[in-house]
Amino acid sequence: MNVRRRLSSVALIAIGLCMIGAPALAQPLTAANPFGGDAFVVLTGRLDLPEGMLASDAVIFDGDATIAGDVTNNVVAFNGDVEVTGHVGENVVALNGRVTLGPDARVDGDVVSADAADISPAATVGGRVRSVRSADVNFGRITVISRIVIWLATSVSSFLLGLLLVLFVPRAMDATARTGVDRVGASIGFGFLMLIGVPIAAVVAIVILVGIPFGIGVLLALGLLYWLGYTAGAYMLGRRLIAPPTHRLLAFLAGWAILRGLALIPVVGGLLWLAATVWGLGALVIAARTAGRQTPDAGRMASPGTSVPPVPPPPPLVSG
16 A cells, blocks of 8 residues: 555544544434433533533533523533523532523522623522632632643543554554654644644635535534644654654654643643644645655656666668
8 A cells, every 4th residue: 555545544534533523513402302411521612501401510621601401510611601591500600701690590509700790680599699719619629620631531532543543554654754854844834824724714615605514514623633733743753752663653652642741731731732733734734745746657667676678779771
């Protein structure tokens, strides 16, 4: 299998993972409660609990939450706003945001908001309305726990993705690593183009109403695309430290362990994620373009050690 086909396999793996995750993102909420009264937890994005739906707890680590249904226990947003128009059995907490209660909202416990809470006069609050500073909760400890949970989730997902790529498309990963090392500047340039240009193109497609399905699909796949670049960056870093003939898996583990260890450092971890993602995305694009330009006749060319038969001399002229 040549490098071009292996790079195509990388894309197929990414598309397959998108297809696996797409139903969970796009599946509509039906009358049969999809949460089944269990906890509703979102790492990043948006948490929406529609009217008529029930959850035991609603927790979002990074993003806004809208509660129109019923939550039997607590609603907690670590970094985002919370809007409630339904019923919450215990507390509503926005550690770094604002709590908004609509006219039909009913909260049996306390309302804890970092910014001044916006509560409709017709809303019902069974407990107290407090600010984050006055709340009797160790929010610093909760923030640390949330960071650890997010770190574990992203570490496991990037490790599994890298494992799939190294085991199933090893030559494509080697070609990407060589490209990232030999053409660092071009890789960074193409990486920034992918990082910024792809979401802009998707939004433009949605705005002009021509490629709405395409634009929405691209936006949903952005997370996987970026993590694909990050994983490629981890492998390239590992190959810089552990050169062949050492097994590819050991090289990936070395680069992945360094990046995930540094990811625990605030600010530094985010900058390294950005750098590895940009570098990996650019190298993947350039490697795919280079593989696409390879001629199919190259494999049929004679090797350097093969002798070429001499050209036969022309026949002698016969005089009339």
